Amino acid sequence: SQQGEEDPQALSIQEGENATMNCSYKTSINNLQWYRQNSGRGLVHLILIRSNEREKHSGRLRVTLDTSKKSSSLLITASRAADTASYFCATDPLIKLIFGTGTRLQVFP
Amino acid sequence: NAGVTQTPKFQVLKTGQSMTLQCAQDMNHNSMYWYRQDPGMGLRLIYYSASEGTTDKGEVPNGYNVSRLNKREFSLRLESAAPSQTSVYFCASRAATGKESGNTIYFGEGSWLTVV
Numbered sequence: 001s002q003q004g005e006e007d008p009q010a011l012s013i014q015e016g017e018n019a020t021m022n023c024s025y026k027t028s029i030n031n032l033q034w035y036r037q038n039s040g041r042g043l044v045h046l047i048l049i050r051s052n053e054r055e056k057h058s059g060r061l062r063v064t065l066d067t068s069k070k071s072s073s074l075l076i077t078a079s080r081a082a083d084t085a086s087y088f089c090a091t092d093p094l095i096k097l098i099f100g101t102g103t104r105l106q107v108f109p
Numbered sequence: 110n111a112g113v114t115q116t117p118k119f120q121v122l123k124t125g126q127s128m129t130l131q132c133a134q135d136m137n138h139n140s141m142y143w144y145r146q147d148p149g150m151g152l153r154l155i156y157y158s159a160s161e162g163t164t165d166k167g168e169v170p171n172g173y174n175v176s177r178l179n180k181r182e183f184s185l186r187l188e189s190a191a192p193s194q195t196s197v198y199f200c201a202s203r204a205a206t207g208k209e210s211g212n213t214i215y216f217g218e219g220s221w222l223t224v225v
Contacts, residue, residue, distance in 0.1 A: 031212060033212065033213070033214075035214075040219075041218060041219070042113075042199055042201075042216030042217055042218045042219055043152075043199070043201075043214075043216045044216070045213045045214065045215070048212055048213065088151065088152065090214070092212065096142070096154055096157050096165075096167060097142070097154075097203075097214055098154065098168075099144070099151050099152040099153075099154075100151055101149065101150065101151035102151050
């Protein structure tokens with residue numbers, strides 16, 4: 001079974017709007033990571049947040065982590081058409097990284 | 110910067126045929142992984158190798174075998190392909206050191222496998 005589950009499964013917004021996607025997981029983690037996948041390509045690492053951190057920023061990305069609720073959110077501010085992709089959270093309970101099912105983000109110009 | 114290289118990129122197999130997906134990384138990473146990605150299922154871990162000389166089953170290992178040939182290479186073999194193994198396969202690696210930078214996983218570009 002999947003460790004992480006993203007919500008929503010799909011999201012459509014206009015350029016300039018913010019996009020928020022959520023991830024829930026089941027077991028204790030060392031860290032949580034977010035990855036991006038463009039259509040037909042491999043996944044690319046975006047940001048990592050450790051279990052003792054609550055919020056982290058990287059450019060237009062903001063990630064929060066609530067270990068008591070076993071959930072994380074990824075906020076992309078001022079979205080661009082180039083942000084169109086699938087976004088996955090991944091949790092690292094031990095040595096193996098387990099991915100969620102992903103959120104498909106479509107940003108319209 | 111090659112990163113993670115996997116071959117072949119596309120393959121069509123007949124049911125019952127065997128094949129091996131090859132993966133190599135040039136980043137001196139300790140851990141390597143094989144995932145499959147199906148529509149609506151996200152990525153599922155097939156097998157992983159935490160370090161050279163070790164391999165372990167992931168979520169969906171049935172029908173597959175792996176070999177960690179050396180630190181650079183990690184191959185995935187389908188002994189008798191089935192239509193249910195039609196999928197996109199991704200190889201990945203990471204340093205898996207104690208440093209935070211060692212947690213990032215790097216992916217290959219994927220191998221599209223169709224079993225008819």
